[in-house]
Amino acid sequence: MENIVDKLIAINIENFQTDLINWYEREKRSLPWRLDQDPYKIWVSEVMLQQTRVETVIPYFENFTKQFPTVQALAEADEEKVLKAWEGLGYYSRVRNLQSAVKEVAEKYGGTIPRSTEEFGSLKGVGPYTKGAVLSIAYQLPIPAVDGNVMRVVSRILGIWDDIAKAKTRKIFDYATEQMISKEKPSEFNQGLMELGAIICTPKSPSCMLCPVQAHCNAFAGGYERELPVKSKKKKPAVKSLAAAVLKDEDGNYYIHKRPSSGLLANLWEFANLETEKGNKTEREQLTDFLKDGFGVEADIGEIQGVVEHIFTHLVWNISVYFGTIKHCREDTSLRKVTREEMERYAFPVSHQKIRNMYELDRR
DNA sequence: AATTCGGGGGC
DNA sequence: GCCCCAGAATT
Numbered sequence: 008m009e010n011i012v013d014k015l016i017a018i019n020i021e022n023f024q025t026d027l028i029n030w031y032e033r034e035k036r037s038l039p040w041r042l043d044q045d046p047y048k049i050w051v052s053e054v055m056l057q058q059t060r061v062e063t064v065i066p067y068f069e070n071f072t073k074q075f076p077t078v079q080a081l082a083e084a085d086e087e088k089v090l091k092a093w094e095g096l097g098y099y100s101r102v103r104n105l106q107s108a109v110k111e112v113a114e115k116y117g118g119t120i121p122r123s124t125e126e127f128g129s130l131k132g133v134g135p136y137t138k139g140a141v142l143s144i145a146y147q148l149p150i151p152a153v154d155g156n157v158m159r160v161v162s163r164i165l166g167i168w169d170d171i172a173k174a175k176t177r178k179i180f181d182y183a184t185e186q187m188i189s190k191e192k193p194s195e196f197n198q199g200l201m202e203l204g205a206i207i208c209t210p211k212s213p214s215c216m217l218c219p220v221q222a223h224c225n226a227f228a229g230g231y232e233r234e235l236p237v238k239s240k241k242k243k244p245a246v247k248s249l250a251a252a253v254l255k256d257e258d259g260n261y262y263i264h265k266r267p268s269s270g271l272l273a274n275l276w277e278f279a280n281l282e283t284e285k286g287n288k289t290e291r292e293q294l295t296d297f298l299k300d301g302f303g304v305e306a307d308i309g310e311i312q313g314v315v316e317h318i319f320t321h322l323v324w325n326i327s328v329y330f331g332t333i334k335h336c337r338e339d340t341s342l343r344k345v346t347r348e349e350m351e352r353y354a355f356p357v358s359h360q361k362i363r364n365m366y367e368l369d370r371r
Numbered sequence: 372a373a374t375t376c377g378g379g380g381g382c
Numbered sequence: 383g384c385c386c387c388a389g390a391a392t393t
Contacts, residue, residue: 053388056389057389057390058378058389058390059389061387061388064388095377096377097377098376098377098390100376100391104390131390132391133390134389134390134391135390136390137389137390140388154387154389155386155387156387156388173372198388204388205387211381211386240384270375271375272377318377319376319378320375321374321375321377322376357377
């Protein structure tokens with residue numbers, strides 16, 4: 008940390024703040040969550056923006072805040088509808104945690120989002136970044152909000168060579184931004200750092216010639232802006248083979264499955280599927296047996312219709328897709344029988360939307 | 372400290 | 383292909 012203290016002393020923090028904030032106020036993008044100062048909407052935007060690009064978030068934000076305009080509205084909403092509004096955005100625990108958190112705000116704080124770092128920071132899904140972002144933007148509190156942009160920008164400004172993939176490196180940036188943040192305009196300071204990272208100080212080829220804080224930047228001065236930040240690589244994702252069945256009965260109803268309440272894609276809906284293994288039984292046999300043993304469904308499974316590949320951050324699914332007709336189904340099956348129209352109300356992960364598309368295309 | 376959580380876009 | 387994105391929770 009002594010190292011960081013020296014780096015901080017070397018820059019003129021007041022001038023840095025002024026240059027950054029003036030640039031931000033001049034150049035900031037017009038974004039839906041910047042139209043007012045509603046702490047709830049700012050919170051929603053920050054949760055959506057976790058690991059997600061601005062352009063991706065915009066339509067989801069518009070729809071979500073229209074459907075659930077207040078803490079109260081989201082607290083009272085049906086979880087199926089909340090998940091449907093998040094469908095395709097990914098990291099679905101974000102929205103389950105958000106709804107859980109707004110319920111706590113409604114009950115404990117009368118619907119007013121608390122200003123204290125302890126109270127707001129202890130809400131579900133509110134980590135160090137979201138805490139600083141919401142409290143600084145909504146309430147003008149001088150709390151750092153260190154995300155990927157900020158680590159990249161600050162690593163270049165100060166010349167920090169620690170690996171940003173390591174958990175403890177965050178503390179260095181927390182400390183540095185705590186020292187640098189403007190007490191008068193913490194919202195503009197935090198958003199300015201992020202905006203700079205998004206527009207100017209980009210990962211591969213930063214536009215240093217357009218940078219409002221170029222004069223304060225160690226990396227630019229040394230010509231090593233493309234070397235920073237240092238980030239170690241992650242291991243390759245594992246590959247899994249699955250088989251899935253689009254199941255219908257003779258009346259044209261579909262049979263869909265709700266995923267468990269924890270783990271991957273928790274509480275989302277899907278077509279019946281299992282992870283297959285190489286061995287004596289064919290994929291088709293494994294699927295048929297699984298439907299019988301798992302759901303009490305006797306179905307005629309046709310030939311394989313194709314393979315859907317879906318890539319997660321940590322996992323690859325290769326899903327062999329089959330169409331099946333249900334001949335007999337146990338009354339107490341955990342599958343849900345729905346019409347084509349009803350199925351649209353359920354939130355499906357993109358991987359299973361691909362499967363549905365395969366079926367729809369085939370049917371034409 | 373490392374892994375698990377989604378999905379899309381840039382190059 | 384690989385990398386990254388306004389990260390948090392769990393192990």
